[in-house]
Amino acid sequence: MQVRVQADPFDAGAELNAFTASVDGAGAVVSFSGIVRDVSGGLAHMEIEHYPGMTERAIRDMVGDAMTRFSLVDALVIHRYGRLGPNELIMMVCTAAPHRGDAFLSAEFLMDFLKSRAPFWKKEVTADGEDWVASKSADEDALSRW
Amino acid sequence: MIDVLYFAWVRERIGLPKEQVETDAATVADLVAELRAREDRYDLAFSDTAALRVALDQELSEFDASLSGVREVAFFPPMTGG
Helix, strand or coil, rough: CCCEEEEECCCCCHHHHHHHHCCCCEEEEEEEECCHHHHHCCCCEEEEEECHHHHHHHHHHHHHHHHCCCCCCEEEEEECCCEEECCCEEEEEEEEEEHHHHHCCCHHHHHHHHHCCCCCCEEEEEEEEEEECCCCCCHHHCCCCC | CEEEEECCHHHHHHHCCEECCCCCCCEEHHHHHHHHHHCHHHHHHHCCCCHHHEEEEEECCCCEECCCCEEEEEECHHHCCC
């Protein structure tokens, strides 16, 4: 299990290649990248706040849960905090499993939990001001399928 | 003495990221009631606890949970990661 919470940018391609090279016995690797999107137009940047201490522990618990629910060889989660511009990578999840079904499902499982159970908060900063991104009930509903 | 942490708009409304609170509150809800009675900024931040989440010693918890043995309480809005 690899969990990193960091301010620095990362190279998703290099991370995926290194992860793929490190997993032994995997027949499938799935990767997901989250990108800062200018939803309403005029986004200057996004501020990502987190809860140091709790964040890594919460994500490790989620990955541990994923490892027991699915047949996984390994998983990688990287999540950034701080100031991020439009189109920057905010996070990445990679899962490796003997078969693709578990790799796809566990990546979705991890994303659903990261969205509303990992202690991150996003603030959108535009020329008009700044606003905290509200949580979506759809994200909460997504947890019920697991 | 208990460490109380605030994140995102809760931190902004209260104007502090962290403080130490001397309290005999038995539950999170009791602590919230004590804080609300202090000043308007706390009252405003905690006006709708349905819009808030709480973590006790860095584990998500509930507002009716006991504070017995707890060293760190954190209040924040629903998370929006990913």
